[in-house]
Amino acid sequence: xxxxxxxxxVGAGRPEAENYAPSLPGxxxxxxFHLAGEASGPYTYGRDTNPTxxxxxxxxxxxxxxxxxxxxxxxxxxxSAVLLSQVRVGDVVVMPGDCYQVTRVLKExxxxxxxxxxxxxxxxxxxxALVGGARLVWLESPSNPGLDVCDIARVVEAAHAAGALVxxxxxxxxxxxxxxxxxxxxxxxASDTKALSGHGxxxxxxxxxxxxxxxxxxRFWRKTVGAIPGPMEAWLAHRSLATLQLxxxxxxxxxxxxxxxxxxxxxxxxxxxxxxxxAHAVAARQMRRFxxxxxxxxxxxxxxxRFLGSLRLVMQATSFGAVHSSAERRGxxxxxxxxxxxxxxxxxxEDTQDLVADVLQALPSPSPRER
Ligand SMILES: *Cc1c(COP(=O)(O)O)cnc(C)c1O
Numbered sequence: 001x002x003x004x005x006x007x008x009x010v011g012a013g014r015p016e017a018e019n020y021a022p023s024l025p026g027x028x029x030x031x032x033f034h035l036a037g038e039a040s041g042p043y044t045y046g047r048d049t050n051p052t053x054x055x056x057x058x059x060x061x062x063x064x065x066x067x068x069x070x071x072x073x074x075x076x077x078x079x080s081a082v083l084l085s086q087v088r089v090g091d092v093v094v095m096p097g098d099c100y101q102v103t104r105v106l107k108e109x110x111x112x113x114x115x116x117x118x119x120x121x122x123x124x125x126x127x128x129a130l131v132g133g134a135r136l137v138w139l140e141s142p143s144n145p146g147l148d149v150c151d152i153a154r155v156v157e158a159a160h161a162a163g164a165l166v167x168x169x170x171x172x173x174x175x176x177x178x179x180x181x182x183x184x185x186x187x188x189x190a191s192d193t194k195a196l197s198g199h200g201x202x203x204x205x206x207x208x209x210x211x212x213x214x215x216x217x218x219r220f221w222r223k224t225v226g227a228i229p230g231p232m233e234a235w236l237a238h239r240s241l242a243t244l245q246l247x248x249x250x251x252x253x254x255x256x257x258x259x260x261x262x263x264x265x266x267x268x269x270x271x272x273x274x275x276x277x278x279a280h281a282v283a284a285r286q287m288r289r290f291x292x293x294x295x296x297x298x299x300x301x302x303x304x305x306r307f308l309g310s311l312r313l314v315m316q317a318t319s320f321g322a323v324h325s326s327a328e329r330r331g332x333x334x335x336x337x338x339x340x341x342x343x344x345x346x347x348x349x350e351d352t353q354d355l356v357a358d359v360l361q362a363l364p365s366p367s368p369r370e371r
Contacts, residue, residue, distance in 0.1 A: 005176050005288075006245040013059025013238060027052045027235035048223055052231040056238040060192075060206050063175040063241070065182050067208040068215035070222055071234060075171060075191020077227035078205030079103050082167050082187050083138070085221035086214075089114035091135035094159075096122045098148060099140040099169065101335030123148040123278070125155055131162040139185070140169040141178075141286075142279065144320075145330045145344040147270040147295050149279035152286055156184035165214075171195075172320075176248055177289040181210055187218075195292060195321030197237040198247050204233050247323060247349055251292035254325070254347035254355050259294045261356045265363055266296040268342070292347045293320050295330075301340035303364055304329045308343070310362035313350055320346030325355060 002008075014023055028051045033043040043049050057069040072078040083106055087093055093110055095103070097119040107117045118134075120126035122143045127150070131137055137159040141150045152168060159166045167187035168180035174196045180188040188208040190196060197204060207218045222228060229237075252273060259271035272283035273290030283290060298304040308316050314325040318333075325348035331340045347355065 004245075008062060009176065009244040010242045012062045012241050013055045013057075015055070024235075024238060025051070025055070027231035029231050047226055047228055050228075050231055050234070052234045052238075053229060056229075056234045057206070059238055059241055060175070060196075061208065063244075064188055064208040065175070065179045067181055067188070067210050068212065069206050069208045070215060070218045071192075071229050071237075072205040072207070072222060073227045073229050073233075074203040075189075075193055075205035076102055077222075077225075078189050078191070078207050079169065080106065081218050081221045081225075081227065082189055082207055083110065083136070084113075085217050086136050086165065087113070087115045088135075090116070092116045092118065092133050094118050094120070094127050094130045094134050094137045094164070096120070096127065096138065096140050096143060096150075098122050098143050098146050098337070099138070100144045100171070101333065103138070103140070103169065104335070121148065122146070122150050125150045128155055128158040131155075131159045131164055134159065134162060134164040137164050137166045138169070139166065139180075140171075142172045142272050142283070142291060142293075144172055144293070145295055145336060145338065145342070147272060147277075147279065147293060149272055149283045149286075151282050152178075152180060152183040152185060160184070172291045172293060173287055173289070174244065174248065174291075175208075176244055177252075177291055178287045181208060183286055186211060186214060192237055193321075194319060195248065195251070196244065197240045198244070198321055198323055199236075199240060200317075200319065200322035200324060200326075202233045202236050204229050204237050248289050248292075250349040251321075251347050252289045254350065254352050255290070255292045255294050255345075257352045257356050258345060258347055258359050261360055262294070262296055262363075266298060268295070268297040268339075270295045294345045294347065296343055296345070297339050298341035298343060298364070301329065301331070304341040304343050306364065307362050311358055312362075313355060313358040314345070320344065322346065322348060324348045325350060
């Protein structure tokens with residue numbers, strides 16, 4: 001029997017007890033370290049290594065179920081590190097057509113480097129049909145913002161049989177919600193800007209893998225592009241992990257309560273934790289928590305803007321996963337195939353009854369015809 005997630009999160013990456021030392025040493029600010037003689041040792045230059053990253057990477061490695069972790073300055077730095085360090089001229093990459101919109105922008109970058117990019121939707125494991133001859137299969141499950149899910153183990157099996165590596169963007173779930181490496185993936189990648197750090201006050205990301213050579217390739221990529229996290233951000237992220245299980249529990253409970261309150265009042269309601277959601281069966285098999293994001297559609301852009309403007313406890317902002325609930329009309333960015341009234345709602349840690357009451361008061365009252 002392993003320890004519980006709360007116990008794991010609160011102690012993750014903390015050094016052995018030592019008298020007069022803090023339980024989590026503060027951020028180490030150093031561009032270079034004392035280094036007389038030989039040019040080797042654990043800490044040499046601040047773009048290569050930093051003791052604050054070492055502790056954070058150890059902690060996230062524990063949450064991932066045991067893995068080498070390389071932390072980055074943002075989620076996109078982590079995503080790019082895998083895609084751009086692994087793919088060469090002529091390689092085939094399979095990507096989800098409905099993944100995070102900035103990841104999708106990398107399609108053109110990869111093509112400009114001579115790679116071939118094939119795309120298929122997340123739902124229904126559609127990427128399996130495209131894995132023949134691929135070097136890398138990129139998954140995002142649940143997808144942002146559509147909240148579709150694929151059967152990760154099933155896609156991994158098909159991809160590995162075809163000789164391809166698999167990377168999963170696990171941002172939405174976090175490692176306490178889903179462990180891609182345990183499902184067979186080669187890389188688990190995330191924007192820890194979102195639920196993992198969870199306070200909406202920093203950007204950071206990571207890549208986790210159990211293959212030392214892949215870890216080394218990603219670490220070398222970080223060194224050469226310099227996409228390193230600041231020590232302060234790394235320390236804040238590590239400090240935030242202590243409450244990860246508590247936050248995720250409340251956020252998932254709030255998301256489910258909001259989704260249930262919205263049932264019948266909106267169209268296109270999606271939350272993988274809803275028993276009748278199209279993704280629920282697969283999600284329940286591979287996820288331990290269903291996350292904090294609910295998506296739905298109101299009849300028009302105006303209706304969605306009115307709803308957002310009427311919320312009192314929910315900040316209007318992009319991003320998700322923070323302790324404060326937030327929501328936005330996703331179509332305002334123009335990059336996602338969503339309707340004008342599509343809302344992405346991120347449940348925070350407010351009291352459930354307060355959050356549900358706020359959402360209900362902000363909804364348009366049903367028209368007489370609908371009543
Ligand atoms: C936000 C996000 C990213 C990018 O992360 P940043 O920290 O903003 O760079 C990547 N993937 C997913 C699924 C995201 O939601």
